[in-house]
Amino acid sequence: MIDVAAEYVRDVEKIAPCPELALDVLSMAHAPDCSIPKLSEKIEQDPGLTANMLQMANSAYFGHMKKITSVKDIIVRMGVDAVKIISITSASVGLLRSPQAAYALGRGELWRHSFAVAILANIIARYAKARDTAAIYTAGLLHDMGKVILDRPLQLESYNRDENDGQADLLAVERSLLHTDHAEVGMALLEKWGLPEAVCVPVGLHHDRTPAQSKRLEAKIIYLANHLVHLTEYDAGSSGDFFFDVLAYESMKEELPEVPNFEKNMRLIIEEFVDKYRESAAVFNL
């Protein structure tokens, strides 16, 4: 199985061109000895990335009163973790924004979903007192990267996803047509990019249904956040509000992994998620 996934990511540059710089930023931010001056120097090489970061740093998401005007400013005033989160987010937009026709995802849809999972996973991780929340955030952001790789191969098999297909069916289709799935391919890709295990493993397991309790905390959180985001609907029409489908949650609760401090704080967690997501919407034109 893993070999098939490796085959798909072998020529990945042709399928999903990853800007060299975004890749450098991603792996630099996750290196244990991450040098902030070097990281900011790298980011400043790309005016688009710098502009994105400044916009995000000045957004309500981070709630700063005084205007932040440089990447160094972000580091000094907001700290290393905020810098990691902002640089990872900005670097990922370009990777995830394109439409994925085989998955019935229009332009920006995969990005919006991924960003939502990242924000929610990060909040759940904080409540669970997980150690590496930045890795969990990145895993949330990139958990469906495999779809970017498998979109074309699926289209070549003339597969077009019906909106009504369930998540589980999707994996079965991928496996039967391509002998791998987007979780496995996503993990192979991130490993190839040199991202740490704490990012790659949760991506590889984000649809894995085997006994959840034996999984590491990061993987449980990504699995949970991905499912919860699917239960949160955005009313783009009149109200512009979010609705969390509590009944659907109750009915699938048994299948979801147990994450420390989640259930008893669920209402607070979902509220914070909705606020953060809404505040970020302006920054990335969600």
Ligand SMILES: [Fe+2]
């Ligand atoms: Fe997925």
Ligand SMILES: [Fe+2]
């Ligand atoms: Fe997903």
